[in-house]
Amino acid sequence: MDLIRLAGIERVFHLGDSEVHALTQLDVAIEAGEYVAIMGPSGSGKSTLLNLLGLLDRPNAGTYHLEGRDVTTLSADEQAAVRSQRIGFIFQSFHLVPRLTAAENIALPMMLAGIAAGERAKRVTQALKDFGLDTRAEHRPDQLSGGQRQRVAIARATVMQPAVLLADEPTGNLDRATGDEVIRLLEELNQRGMTLIIVTHDQKIGARARRQLQMEDGALKSDTQSQSAAGQD
Amino acid sequence: MRNADVLRFARDAAAGYPLRTALSVLAMAIGVAAVVVLTSLGDGARRYVVEQFSSLGSNLVIVLPGRSATGGFNPANAVTTTPRDLTVDDAAALQRLPSVRRVAPLAAGTSEINANGRLREALVAGTTSTYLEIRSFKMAQGQFLPVADWNRGAPVAVIGAKIQQEIFPGGSAVGELIRLGDRRLRIVGVLKSTGTGLGMNTDEVVFVPVGIAQAMFNTNTLFRILIEARSRDHIDAVKREVAGVLKSRHGDEEDVTVITQDAVLATFDKLLRALTAAVAGIAAISLAVAGILVMNVMLVAVTQRTGEIGLLKALGARGDTIRNAFMAEAAMLSLVGALTGYGLGLFGAFVLRQMYPVFPAYPPDWAVVAALVTALSTGLLFGIMPARRAARMDPVEALMKH
Ligand SMILES: Nc1ncnc2c1ncn2[C@@H]1O[C@H](COP(=O)(O)OP(=O)(O)OP(=O)(O)O)[C@@H](O)[C@H]1O
Ligand SMILES: [Mg+2]
Numbered sequence: 001m002d003l004i005r006l007a008g009i010e011r012v013f014h015l016g017d018s019e020v021h022a023l024t025q026l027d028v029a030i031e032a033g034e035y036v037a038i039m040g041p042s043g044s045g046k047s048t049l050l051n052l053l054g055l056l057d058r059p060n061a062g063t064y065h066l067e068g069r070d071v072t073t074l075s076a077d078e079q080a081a082v083r084s085q086r087i088g089f090i091f092q093s094f095h096l097v098p099r100l101t102a103a104e105n106i107a108l109p110m111m112l113a114g115i116a117a118g119e120r121a122k123r124v125t126q127a128l129k130d131f132g133l134d135t136r137a138e139h140r141p142d143q144l145s146g147g148q149r150q151r152v153a154i155a156r157a158t159v160m161q162p163a164v165l166l167a168d169e170p171t172g173n174l175d176r177a178t179g180d181e182v183i184r185l186l187e188e189l190n191q192r193g194m195t196l197i198i199v200t201h202d203q204k205i206g207a208r209a210r211r212q213l214q215m216e217d218g219a220l221k222s223d224t225q226s227q228s229a230a231g232q233d
Numbered sequence: 234m235r236n237a238d239v240l241r242f243a244r245d246a247a248a249g250y251p252l253r254t255a256l257s258v259l260a261m262a263i264g265v266a267a268v269v270v271l272t273s274l275g276d277g278a279r280r281y282v283v284e285q286f287s288s289l290g291s292n293l294v295i296v297l298p299g300r301s302a303t304g305g306f307n308p309a310n311a312v313t314t315t316p317r318d319l320t321v322d323d324a325a326a327l328q329r330l331p332s333v334r335r336v337a338p339l340a341a342g343t344s345e346i347n348a349n350g351r352l353r354e355a356l357v358a359g360t361t362s363t364y365l366e367i368r369s370f371k372m373a374q375g376q377f378l379p380v381a382d383w384n385r386g387a388p389v390a391v392i393g394a395k396i397q398q399e400i401f402p403g404g405s406a407v408g409e410l411i412r413l414g415d416r417r418l419r420i421v422g423v424l425k426s427t428g429t430g431l432g433m434n435t436d437e438v439v440f441v442p443v444g445i446a447q448a449m450f451n452t453n454t455l456f457r458i459l460i461e462a463r464s465r466d467h468i469d470a471v472k473r474e475v476a477g478v479l480k481s482r483h484g485d486e487e488d489v490t491v492i493t494q495d496a497v498l499a500t501f502d503k504l505l506r507a508l509t510a511a512v513a514g515i516a517a518i519s520l521a522v523a524g525i526l527v528m529n530v531m532l533v534a535v536t537q538r539t540g541e542i543g544l545l546k547a548l549g550a551r552g553d554t555i556r557n558a559f560m561a562e563a564a565m566l567s568l569v570g571a572l573t574g575y576g577l578g579l580f581g582a583f584v585l586r587q588m589y590p591v592f593p594a595y596p597p598d599w600a601v602v603a604a605l606v607t608a609l610s611t612g613l614l615f616g617i618m619p620a621r622r623a624a625r626m627d628p629v630e631a632l633m634k635h
Contacts, residue, residue: 051629054547056546056547056628056629056632057628057629076551076552077551077552077553080546080549080550080551080552081549081551083546083547083548083549084548084549084550085549087549089547089548091632095540095543095544095547095632097541097544098249099245099246099248099249100245108545108548109548109549111234111235111238111242112234112545112548112549112550112554113234113549114234114235114238116235117238156548160549
């Protein structure tokens with residue numbers, strides 16, 4: 001069974017009198033455990049697609065099945081619950097809460113989900129260790145490097161054990177070396193079974209994924225499976 | 234999200250923006266402090282007046298003829314035709330009651346006073362030596378009426394300060410003879426000026442022994458009987474005993490009215506309480522202003538933290554979770570402000586008491602409760618709008634504002 005199945009997705013934005021068709025007649029299916037790169041020129045609808053996949057936005061038409069369940073018809077609160085349990089987000093600009101420490105930022109999704117403080121602390125400690133942030137637990141975001149910030153963000157996105165990880169240009173604000181490090185981290189998570197969907201402009205990064213979706217004007221231009229598997233370069 | 238976590242999150246958020254948090258806390262604190270200090274002043278004034286008033290004519294109980302429904306001062310009482318009059322013997326009987334310290338009968342009428350070549354109309358009050366102590370009057374010259382048999386009375390008079398000024402300007406009046414109606418009386422004393430009391434201006438009264446007054450006006454009735462209770466705690470007992478004795482003396486008929494100074498005091502008390510409440514109401518306006526400030530601060534917070542709200546939604550926060558977090562923050566600002574203001578207000582009242590030790594400036598309990606409740610509810614009320622705005626925010630748009 002597909003993890004994600006989009007059928008006939010349309011997303012139209014209204015700007016005054018004009019209509020922007022950000023997504024048109026999109027049909028995509030993604031299986032659990034896949035590593036997908038979404039590529040394409042600016043304005044082609046990559047972020048719009050990712051927001052729909054993350055249930056931050058609703059399509060104007062079409063259906064979205066996540067783990068076999070039609071999630072387009074869910075109420076706002078039900079969608080929030082799906083985001084909490086099944087979806088992890090990673091953003092270009094990290095989106096850490098500036099007044100909270102690294103540990104508190106990582107604990108945030110668990111706190112929102114109502115997990116008890118003791119359990120939270122245990123999982124945060126483990127996550128800090130997994131992502132090499134042990135010594136940075138009490139640092140606030142402005143005391144961390146860009147790479148460290150994105151690692152905190154990845155720890156936060158994965159701490160609830162989601163089914164799918166959505167990353168919108170996760171290396172966009174990082175230099176090449178740090179960016180590669182972050183991508184390797186995400187690939188490790190994918191190798192352990194987490195579905196990974198990355199939006200990127202970077203051809204090199206896109207080429208590492210096993211599957212590339214090429215977008216153009218809100219439509220899927222190509223859908224190619226790559227020969228070279230991730231982490232084997 | 235657990236409640237404890239909502240509170241911690243709200244607290245950290247408030248602490249994360251110290252300037253705007255301090256501002257709204259300050260506004261709320263000033264509002265509450267204003268209520269506490271102003272009601273302390275108002276209630277202090279009330280207590281001050283009540284204390285001063287009760288020290289004037291201490292523990293006074295007054296009996297008037299006729300049944301009055303209201304029990305308060307009522308000029309109509311004076312002209313009411315009564316089934317049975319009050320007499321000097323009634324007054325004498327009251328002297329023996331256990332809770333009674335002193336009794337003074339009072340007969341009243343008007344007459345012409347003629348002395349030193351001058352003539353004027355004057356109020357004549359027939360009473361006894363005890364009247365001076367009961368009303369706590371002071372003598373300017375000479376003595377008050379001598380102790381004597383209540384039914385007999387020597388031909389003497391005591392005059393008020395104004396009469397003395399008008400008839401014997403500058404000189405001493407004691408020892409002078411006056412003609413009051415068809416009687417010749419010798420002045421034995423002059424009262425110190427006191428002003429109005431019990432419905433007549435004492436400065437314009439001529440006091441004579443009650444027997445003489447009754448003979449002059451050819452009556453044996455009394456206008457009032459004044460009674461001083463042994464203490465404040467005896468006032469109720471006096472009322473009861475007096476009513477009982479007079480009832481049995483008047484053929485089992487309740488035809489007198491017994492009033493206490495408490496009735497007058499109660500009027501003052503009510504007046505000053507109303508004043509305090511009005512002042513509290515005015516001060517409460519500053520609480521509403523503080524509430525509006527909290528709303529503005531929270532609106533700024535929502536705008537400032539738009540990106541954070543988007544993030545929380547992306548991480549799985551429900552709309553009501555976000556609303557609760559912002560409401561909790563508004564409630565905290567109000568609560569801390571209210572408590573700070575309460576402390577400031579108590580300190581202000583303390584300073585007032587230090588500066589004016591006679592003035593008992595304590596805030597009344599109701600004002601404190603009302604101020605705290607108003608502060609909290611305005612804070613919450615004005616927190617609703619910003620919190621709902623945060624909860625309804627579109628996550629995609631919110632995330633873009635970073
Ligand atoms: N909220 C919005 N209101 C109006 N138009 C929008 C909105 N969001 C996106 N669009 C439009 O939809 C189209 C797709 O936008 P989207 O952000 O998905 O592009 P993208 O592929 O992510 O581009 P980039 O590579 O620059 O991030 C664009 O034409 C954009 O202007
Ligand atoms: Mg984009």
